[in-house]
Every structure is written in structure tokens, then in C-alpha cells.
Amino acid sequence: AQSVTQPDIHITVSEGASLELRCNYSYGATPYLFWYVQSPGQGLQLLLKYFSGDTLVQGIKGFEAEFKRSQSSFNLRKPSVHWSDAAEYFCAVGESFQKLVFGTGTRLLVSP
Amino acid sequence: DTAVSQTPKYLVTQMGNDKSIKCEQNLGHDTMYWYKQDSKKFLKIMFSYNNKELIINETVPNRFSPKSPDKAHLNLHINSLELGDSAVYFCASSQEEDIGYEQYFGPGTRLTVT
Numbered sequence A: 001a002q003s004v005t006q007p008d009i010h011i012t013v014s015e016g017a018s019l020e021l022r023c024n025y026s027y028g029a030t031p032y033l034f035w036y037v038q039s040p041g042q043g044l045q046l047l048l049k050y051f052s053g054d055t056l057v058q059g060i061k062g063f064e065a066e067f068k069r070s071q072s073s074f075n076l077r078k079p080s081v082h083w084s085d086a087a088e089y090f091c092a093v094g095e096s097f098q099k100l101v102f103g104t105g106t107r108l109l110v111s112p
Numbered sequence B: 001d002t003a004v005s006q007t008p009k010y011l012v013t014q015m016g017n018d019k020s021i022k023c024e025q026n027l028g029h030d031t032m033y034w035y036k037q038d039s040k041k042f043l044k045i046m047f048s049y050n051n052k053e054l055i056i057n058e059t060v061p062n063r064f065s066p067k068s069p070d071k072a073h074l075n076l077h078i079n080s081l082e083l084g085d086s087a088v089y090f091c092a093s094s095q096e097e098d099i100g101y102e103q104y105f106g107p108g109t110r111l112t113v114t
Helices: none
Strands: A001-004 A010-014 A019-020 A023-025 A031-036 A042-052 A054-058 A064-068 A071-080 A087-094 A100-102 A108-112 B002-007 B010-013 B019-025 B031-037 B044-048 B051-056 B064-070 B073-078 B087-094 B110-112
Touching: A001 A087, A010 A019, A010 B019, A019 A108, A023 A071, A031 A064, A031 A071, A042 A054, A042 A064, A042 A071, A071 A087, A100 B044, B002 B087, B010 B019, B010 B044, B019 B087, B019 B110, B031 B073, B044 B064, B044 B073, B073 B087
Parallel strands: A010 A108, B010 B110
Antiparallel strands: A001 A023, A019 A071, A031 A042, A031 A087, A054 A064, A064 A071, A087 A100, A087 A108, B002 B019, B019 B073, B031 B044, B031 B087, B044 B051, B064 B073, B087 B110
């Protein structure tokens, strides 16, 4: 079965600094990969997704992610973090064409 | 307008009770989902419906029964509530059942069983 690992439970970044959140997946075929963000008390919002093609994908709110097949990774990046980016971030992989499997999330804290 | 709405937002109840959570989407989507997020933030799909037909039914106790009166609504009924049912339940919808289509999530219902 497919699985997703987000090795960092919490990350603290200074406002204005760059950010990288790690995601590793286990999947036999070409995966469908997603990053979602959950703000406190809110539902999840899709930041970006990868299906095929260019391995560097751009998303909303200035986020990007890079698919690296050799490392089974799909890390999320942002060059300059804003205080409003503080949230929980979830990586997910498509287990079938109908079902998403989520990682356990990384909580991003932004310090002034 | 709220795209995916859930009621109630908070639900506190005692063990053994029966409760329902309602979900409505006004996006015209064909597919709707229920997810459970436990206290460790682990998010797992429970059910999905496409045009009122059950598509995914994960290993969920049969005390949980989804009901879709029409494609804009997917309610979750839970019988004989247990302490372990305490969680945040999210409803979501997408245009079609293919995960290539973005899933839009509701704000969640925090269920606390005492």
C-alpha cells in the first residue's frame, strides 16, 4: 500500500527566511502527489499537485514543490515565509485514481 | 458563499448516543467524501460517494453510515458513539471521483464523546 512520510513534526522558521518541508512517499508507479495546508480551525486547501511533466510545480501563495523520483520525495519550498504561512502542511499521494493517502503533517511556526 | 459547509461545527455528546453531521456543497460537484482526523492530526478517508453511489468504503465500523439524499449532500450518521470516535470529521467534494480533480474541504466538525 502507498504511504507518505513527513519526517518533521514541527518546524520553526523566521519570518522572511526560506522554507523547505520534506515529504517522502512509497508508491510503485508514477505517483499523483499533493500538498495541502490547514490553517487553525479550517479545512484543508490545496497548494499544488504533481501528476506528470515538469518536476518543479508552482502552487498558490508562492509555494513550489519538486518531484524527485530517485529520492521518492516531493518537498515543498517557499523562498520567503510570511507570518500568515503558519499552519499545518500535509503531503498526500494518490493510492488509486479515487483515494488520497495523507502524511501525518508538519506544523510550521513562524517567528518574528 | 461557502463552498462546502458542515453542521454542526462542534458536537459534544455522551457515549452510546446517536448523532449526525451534515454536509452540503454548492459547487455542483459529483463526488463527496468524509475524512476523519484524529488527535495526532492523522487524516484518513472514510467514505466517498459519486452521484449518490458509494465508491469508497474504508474499514470503518458499521456504526458509521453515510447517507446521500442528493449529490449536493452527504450526511454522516454515527450510532452508539464511543470515546474513540472523538475526532475532527471533514467533508470534502470534487468535480469527479478521479483524484486529479481538486478536493474542496469543509471547515470540519469537532466531535467530542464523553
